[in-house]
Amino acid sequence: GMVLEWDAPDAQVARYLVKGHAESTSRNAKTKSTDELLQFQTTDSSTRLAVRGLQGNTFYTFRVFALTSSGLSQGSEPGKFCTLAMPPGPPKSLSVVEVEQTQLRLRWEPPEDDGGAHLEKYLLEVVDWNSPTERMTKEFSSDETEGIVDSLQGNQRYFMRLTAHSRVGVSRC
Numbered sequence: 001g002m003v004l005e006w007d008a009p010d011a012q013v014a015r016y017l018v019k020g021h022a023e024s025t026s027r028n029a030k031t032k033s034t035d036e037l038l039q040f041q042t043t044d045s046s047t048r049l050a051v052r053g054l055q056g057n058t059f060y061t062f063r064v065f066a067l068t069s070s071g072l073s074q075g076s077e078p079g080k081f082c083t084l085a086m087p088p089g090p091p092k093s094l095s096v097v098e099v100e101q102t103q104l105r106l107r108w109e110p111p112e113d114d115g116g117a118h119l120e121k122y123l124l125e126v127v128d129w130n131s132p133t134e135r136m137t138k139e140f141s142s143d144e145t146e147g148i149v150d151s152l153q154g155n156q157r158y159f160m161r162l163t164a165h166s167r168v169g170v171s172r173c
Helices: none
Strands: 002-005 013-024 037-039 048-051 057-069 080-081 092-099 105-108 119-128 130-142 146-149 158-166
Touching: 002 080, 013 048, 037 048, 105 158, 119 146, 130 146
Parallel strands: none
Antiparallel strands: 002 048, 013 037, 013 057, 057 080, 092 105, 105 146, 119 130, 119 158
């Protein structure tokens, strides 16, 4: 998100309405663009507003409107801003697609939101259910959406966690 601030007009203001849109959803070519109208408002005459729910590494244009006793003012001159890149969203739909005695084939989908930065890799953490201190990690390239985990013991339970990594950070699970 970001915090927007502006100068108050000479009129008595009840609250402000801020309208905007993503000019291009991201400088990263993998992210789709959108014309979705964004709308936020202050609860009082405060000239500062925290805007949340924005995508990382994205250009936004906002205009501020004042609600006065005369109605809604004309919008301010557009302000253009860019958010910083953020950690990617989590990979989706991790599933086991093939089981053998000592290995599994896993499949997943890329994160819905790359955070505005190129994905560098996926990291799979495998934990032995009966010995949580015993961990194994396996790395996959960012263009892979399936992989094999081997060196497992048969008839054993495992906990697996897959995270997406970019230069900005690590996804949540």
